[in-house]
Amino acid sequence: MTDLLAARSQMGISLAFHIIFAVIGIGMPLLMLVAEWRWQRTGDKLYLELAKRWAKGTAIMFAVGAVSGTVLSFELGLLWPGFMRFAGPIIGMPFSLEGFAFFTEAIFLGIYLYGWDRITPRAHLAAGVMVALSGALSGIFVVIANAWMNTPTGFDMVGGQPVNVDPIAAIFNPAALTQTVHMTLAAYAATGFGVAGIHAALLLQKPTNLFHRRALAVALLVGGPAALLQPLSGDRSAKMVATEQPAKFAAMEGHFRTERGAPFVIGGLPDMETQTVRYAIEVPKVLSFLAHGDFDAEVTGLDRVPRADWPNVPLVHWSFQLMVGFGMFMILCTLLAAWTAFRKRALAENRLLLRLLVLGAPMGFLAVEAGWMVTELGRQPWVVQGVMRTADAVTPMPGLVVPFTFFTLLYVVLSVAVVWLMRRQIMKSPDIEERPPLAAPLPQGA
Amino acid sequence: MTLALLLAGAVMVALTAYVLMGGADFGGGVWDLFASGPRKRQQRALIAEAIGPIWEANHVWLILVVVLLFVCFPAVFARISVALHIPLTLMLIGIVLRGSAFTFRTYDSQKDEVQRRWGLLFSWASLITPLLLGVSAGAVVTGNLPAAPPTGFMEGFVTPWLQPFPFAVGLLALALMAFLAAVYLAVEAFAGDLQDDFRLRALVSGVAVFATAMLTLALSRRGAPIVWAGLTSSWWAPFYHLTVGTTALAAFWGLWTRRARLARIAAVAQATLILWGWAAVQYPYLIPPDLTIENSAAPHVTLKLVFIALVAGLVLLVPSLFYLFRVFKGAPSQPAS
Numbered sequence: 001m002t003d004l005l006a007a008r009s010q011m012g013i014s015l016a017f018h019i020i021f022a023v024i025g026i027g028m029p030l031l032m033l034v035a036e037w038r039w040q041r042t043g044d045k046l047y048l049e050l051a052k053r054w055a056k057g058t059a060i061m062f063a064v065g066a067v068s069g070t071v072l073s074f075e076l077g078l079l080w081p082g083f084m085r086f087a088g089p090i091i092g093m094p095f096s097l098e099g100f101a102f103f104t105e106a107i108f109l110g111i112y113l114y115g116w117d118r119i120t121p122r123a124h125l126a127a128g129v130m131v132a133l134s135g136a137l138s139g140i141f142v143v144i145a146n147a148w149m150n151t152p153t154g155f156d157m158v159g160g161q162p163v164n165v166d167p168i169a170a171i172f173n174p175a176a177l178t179q180t181v182h183m184t185l186a187a188y189a190a191t192g193f194g195v196a197g198i199h200a201a202l203l204l205q206k207p208t209n210l211f212h213r214r215a216l217a218v219a220l221l222v223g224g225p226a227a228l229l230q231p232l233s234g235d236r237s238a239k240m241v242a243t244e245q246p247a248k249f250a251a252m253e254g255h256f257r258t259e260r261g262a263p264f265v266i267g268g269l270p271d272m273e274t275q276t277v278r279y280a281i282e283v284p285k286v287l288s289f290l291a292h293g294d295f296d297a298e299v300t301g302l303d304r305v306p307r308a309d310w311p312n313v314p315l316v317h318w319s320f321q322l323m324v325g326f327g328m329f330m331i332l333c334t335l336l337a338a339w340t341a342f343r344k345r346a347l348a349e350n351r352l353l354l355r356l357l358v359l360g361a362p363m364g365f366l367a368v369e370a371g372w373m374v375t376e377l378g379r380q381p382w383v384v385q386g387v388m389r390t391a392d393a394v395t396p397m398p399g400l401v402v403p404f405t406f407f408t409l410l411y412v413v414l415s416v417a418v419v420w421l422m423r424r425q426i427m428k429s430p431d432i433e434e435r436p437p438l439a440a441p442l443p444q445g446a
Numbered sequence: 447m448t449l450a451l452l453l454a455g456a457v458m459v460a461l462t463a464y465v466l467m468g469g470a471d472f473g474g475g476v477w478d479l480f481a482s483g484p485r486k487r488q489q490r491a492l493i494a495e496a497i498g499p500i501w502e503a504n505h506v507w508l509i510l511v512v513v514l515l516f517v518c519f520p521a522v523f524a525r526i527s528v529a530l531h532i533p534l535t536l537m538l539i540g541i542v543l544r545g546s547a548f549t550f551r552t553y554d555s556q557k558d559e560v561q562r563r564w565g566l567l568f569s570w571a572s573l574i575t576p577l578l579l580g581v582s583a584g585a586v587v588t589g590n591l592p593a594a595p596p597t598g599f600m601e602g603f604v605t606p607w608l609q610p611f612p613f614a615v616g617l618l619a620l621a622l623m624a625f626l627a628a629v630y631l632a633v634e635a636f637a638g639d640l641q642d643d644f645r646l647r648a649l650v651s652g653v654a655v656f657a658t659a660m661l662t663l664a665l666s667r668r669g670a671p672i673v674w675a676g677l678t679s680s681w682w683a684p685f686y687h688l689t690v691g692t693t694a695l696a697a698f699w700g701l702w703t704r705r706a707r708l709a710r711i712a713a714v715a716q717a718t719l720i721l722w723g724w725a726a727v728q729y730p731y732l733i734p735p736d737l738t739i740e741n742s743a744a745p746h747v748t749l750k751l752v753f754i755a756l757v758a759g760l761v762l763l764v765p766s767l768f769y770l771f772r773v774f775k776g777a778p779s780q781p782a783s
Contacts, residue, residue, distance in 0.1 A: 056553055063549035066502050067542045073512045074538055077527030084516050085524040089744035092517025096752055099506065099513045100759035106502040107766045111773055114499035118773050130766075165745045396595045397531045397603055410539065414546055421550055 004391055006400035007079045010407055012376070014072055017411040019372060020365055021065030025105070026139050026184070027191020027222065028058040029132035032112075034218050036125055046214050052116065054195075057425055059113050064418060066106065071407075079400075083383050083393035086162065090155050091148045093167040098141035104134035139187060140180045146375070147175035151244045152384050174244055178237040179375075185226045185233055186371065190364025192223015193330055197361020198426060200354040213348045216357075220347070223364070224334040230327055235290065241378075242291035245385060246300035247309060248378030251316035253287055254280070255301045262287040262299040267321060270314045275302070277317070311380045319373035326367035333360050449753060450743035453518045454732065456756055457511055458725050462718055464507035466626065469619075469717075471501040473627025475544060475572020476620070477647060478565065488640050490565070493627075496634050498552060499774045503767065505545070517752055521742040522732045529591040529606045530582045537582065540575030543567055573620065580619025584612030584662075587724065588670045589734040611669025614662040621654035622717055629697065629713040633706040634775075641706065648701050648709065656694065659720070672734050676727025686726075690719045 001009075032051045039047035073095075077084050108130035115124060148154075154170030155162040196219035199212040206212070242249040249255070254270040254277035255262060264287040268280025285295040292299070302310055333356050340350045347353060383390040474493040481489040516523040527534070551564035585591065585607035596602020628648035635641035666673035677683055693716040700709030730738045743749060 060549055060553050063502065064546050066505060067545035070505070070509060070541055071538050073509055074527070074534060077512075077516060077523050078531050078534060081524035081527045084527070085520045088516040088520035088523065089518075089748040092513070092520075092744070092748065093751055093755065095513045096517055096755050097759075099510045100755070100763060102509065103503065103506040103759075103763055104766060106506050107763075107770045110499040110503055110770055115773055165747060167748050167751050395528055395531065397528065398599055403535050406539070410542065414542070417546070417550055421554060424554070 001401050001404075003398060003400045004394050006404045007394050008390065010400065010404040011075060011079055013404070013408050013411060014068065014075055015372065015376075016369055017415070018065065018068040018072055019368055021061050021068060022139060022142075023187040023190050023365065023368055024058065024061040024194075025065045026135045026187035028054060028061065028195075029109075029112075029128060029135050030188065030222050031191065031195060031218055032058065033125070033128045033132050034221060035214070036128060038214075038218070040121055040125060044214075046211055049211065050215055050218070053425070055113050057422060058109075060418060060421055060425075062109055064414060066102075068411075069102070078397075079395055080383065080393045081395050083388060086388060086393075087149075087384065090152075090162060090165050090167060090170050091145050094141040094144040094148075094171055098138045098145075101134045101138035101141060105131055105138060108134065136184055136187075139184060143180045143183045144171055144173075144176045147179040148173045149384050150179070150248075150375070150379055151175040151240075152387055157387065175237075175240055178233065178240045182230070182233045182237050182371075185230050186364070186368050188226035189223050189230060189327075189330060190368050192219045192221075192226060193333070193357070193360050193364040194362070195219035196223055197357050197359075200357035201361075202426070203348045204351065204354050204358070207348050207351075213346070216347055220334070220337050223330070224337060227327065227330040227334050227364075231331070234324075234327070238290055239292070242299065245379065247302065247305040248311060248316070248374070249291065250300060250302045250305070251311045251313045251378055252320040252374055253299075254313060254317045255287065255299060257303050258298060258301040260288065260298045261285045261296050262291075262301075264290060265317075268317075270317050272313065309381060311378050316374055316378045319370040319377065323367045323370035323374060326363040326370070329356075329363055330360055330367075333357055448740065449746065449749045450518070450739050453514065453743075453749055453753060453756075454739045456753075457514045457518070458722065460507050460510040460514065462721050464504070464511060465619075465623065465721060466714055466717060467500070467504035468507055469576060469623035470626040470630050471497045471504055472544070472572045472576045473623035473625070473651075474631065475548070475569045476576075476624045477627055477631065477644075479569030479573060480647075483643065485640055485643055489643055492631060492635055492640060494548075494552065496631060497548070500770060501545070501548070503770060505541075514752070514756075518744050518749055519732055519737075519739075519742045520744060522737055525591055525593065525733055525737065526582070526586065529596075529603065530585055531603055533578045533582045533585070533607050537575055537578035540571045540578060544571035544575055547571060576620045576623045577616040580616035581607055581612045583619070583724070584615025584670070585609070586733055587615075587673055587728050588612065589672060591733055593736060609669055611662070611665045614658060614665045614669075618655065618658040618662050618720075621651055621658045622720065625651040625655050626713055626717055629701070629706070629710050632701065633710050641704075645701050645704070645706070648713075649698065652694070652698060652701070652713075655716075672731075673724075673727050677723070680727075682726070686719070686723055690716060690723070693719060 032054045035047045035054065036051040038044065039051065108127045111119070111127045112124065112131055115127065119127070148170050151174040152170070153173045154166040154168070156164045196216055199215040199219060203209060203212045203216060238249070241252070253262075254265050254268065256275040256277075261284070263282040263284045265277050266281040266283070268277040270277050288297040288299055289295045291297065302313070333353070336350070336353050336356065337347055340347055340353055379385055381389050381391065383393045474497045478490050478493050481487075481493075483489075512523075515526075547564045547568035551561055551568060554561050554564060588606070588609065588611055590606045590609070592602055592606065625648060628644050628651055632641050632644040632648055635644055663674070663677060666677070677686070693712045697709045697712035697716060700706065700712055728734055730740065732739055732742055
């Protein structure tokens with residue numbers, strides 16, 4: 001393993017690990033907030049119980065997210081000092097803003113988690129709003145920085161050095177809006193479906209458990225709409241990538257030859273020798289439409305890109321296929337849930353829906369991982385598209401396979417520990433059968 | 447005063463906040479490791495209660511330091527990241543283990559062997575991390591971080607920090623954080639035997655701060671001449687030593703006479719002075735002998751925007767932090783419902 005590959009692998013594993021917790025840190029506050037708000041509106045104590053239980057899980061996830069995020073902020077320099085020296089002054093602004101957003105999130109999460117008995121319910125709910133807002137914002141700021149790596153703006157290159165630096169123009173880079181919307185929706189969808197899947201599994205065992213019924217409804221309320229909106233945002237992202245990063249777009253589609261009326265390629269094995277995609281389903285002209293809104297538009301293929309600048313086509317193609325596939329499955333679940341609710345049937349009594357939701361529990365997270373594989377692998381060999389190569393950004397430090405191995409082991413151990421702890425938390429969930437809602441007086445100040 | 451100097455000051459303020467608050471959380475972990483005597487269990491409970499709600503917020507000061515460095519002084523961040531790759535990576539592992547083990551222990555409901563192991567991991571990581579943070583800071587001030595891409599592994603990535611002086615700074619950092627934690631915990635224990643436990647610990651670690659500070663000063667003569675020169679022959683050195691000495695004595699007197707709050711003020715002042723003394727000796731350098739605040743600063747427009755963001759951020763942050771500490775560190779409030 002070369003040092004460059006080790007550095008990329010370490011960065012990849014750190015991001016892949018952190019993103020799970022980052023997504024949960026964005027999604028869970030919204031779920032807790034909905035549950036707590038329902039409690040304050042209806043006085044149904046099950047919702048309060050739900051918010052408190054979810055809060056415990058969130059505390060574990062947030063802590064792991066905070067420390068793995070710290071690792072990343074250092075790794076930017078430890079692994080890519082060349083990139084940071086170049087990019088820091090241009091795109092550092094969103095990172096500073098992220099610092100503050102994350103700070104706000106950490107402060108109010110501390111208040112939210114430990115403050116149930118110390119502040120009024122209204123203040124507690126307000127703290128929850130702060131957590132949800134700042135969590136979403138910190139994700140948005142980080143994704144803006146990533147979007148800049150895909151569509152760098154806000155500087156001119158003169159003699160290999162950036163001049164006329166304009167950090168504001170860098171923030172409003174072309175990909176910023178589409179990428180942040182896509183990622184924020186993904187966070188809500190992944191968290192909502194992850195939680196829905198867990199409670200669906202428990203409902204399959206005990207369909208009358210009211211606690212899990214409430215939980216399922218709240219989780220789908222957050223995850224469902226996000227999953228439904230995601231294709232719209234994905235379409236905007238695809239058009240952006242087609243225009244700004246044709247090589248990435250071509251790799252996503254296994255689109256080797258530039259042509260008009262290009263077909264949409266589903267599945268298949270990209271064959272690098274013959275430059276074709278074998279065993280794929282081809283839908284005529286649809287790729288041209290998806291890329292440029294015109295069935296006869298020309299779609300740039302990999303043949304217009306120097307071979308040395310190609311990303312790993314099979315990996316990018318398959319990551320993209322998986323992301324879309326997982327997304328489609330979640331949409332299907334949402335539609336089925338909506339149909340069930342529309343027919344005034346309890347979600348918990350539709351066992352097919354419950355089974356599908358169990359299956360779908362990891363899919364949002366897998367879609368997030370696959371999507372980031374598309375974004376990051378699809379940009380290679382560049383770290384800053386068209387400006388700086390990943391190989392020129394890496395640290396001169398030798399033996400990088402050692403920290404890569406160590407961090408991989410560390411993250412494996414932490415993953416096992418988190419799963420094990422979450423199991424314990426879930427197993428303790430209350431056993432409350434179907435019966436009239438517990439009448440409880442409204443809390444003061446609600 | 448230039449914008450670059452102002453932002454370097456902001457880095458220093460954030461670092462000070464990290465040591466005073468995040469550092470004390472690590473110190474708490476150290477006292478978890480050294481919990482002993484008849485009130486061992488109560489000591490650990492008090493430590494967990496003290497750091498539980500706030501450690502994550504306190505930890506963000508470090509992220510702020512990192513971010514401000516790479517945005518405002520990218521060359522400094524890059525050089526530190528290359529030369530101190532090894533101690534910083536080890537420190538990161540400590541940070542990860544401390545935070546996750548502490549949380550796992552808190553939320554692992556069963557009082558069994560597994561929970562004890564999380565506790566051990568938490569407290570050992572709390573001991574290692576400040577040491578490595580100190581080593582890294584000490585290595586910067588030696589003036590030995592290579593400027594050009596290094597030719598050999600040892601001279602490029604090991605010898606810059608594997609020296610007596612950086613390790614003396616590491617020990618000083620560890621002692622200082624443990625001292626701060628013990629003093630804060632003495633305040634939070636309110637009174638009684640538990641307070642005496644932490645008073646005693648504060649006195650012992652206070653002595654350790656003095657000893658490691660003397661060791662650092664002695665080793666700086668050969669290991670970090672810029673420190674030696676600053677602390678022995680600059681015009682402000684006598685005043686500096688007098689003030690640090692006064693705060694140290696005030697902290698000791700406060701601890702001895704059970705004036706825990708006074709001791710806390712004095713300890714905070716002492717730690718702050720130690721950190722700013724370091725800043726003063728290496729001014730105007732961020733990495734001696736060549737990277738100064740001015741010659742390593744990012745373009746002016748970046749500095750200006752970061753400064754605006756910093757002011758706006760602080761307007762949001764300071765009241766929030768104040769609220770956090772009032773909720774958890776003020777007098778016990780009435781339960782809400």
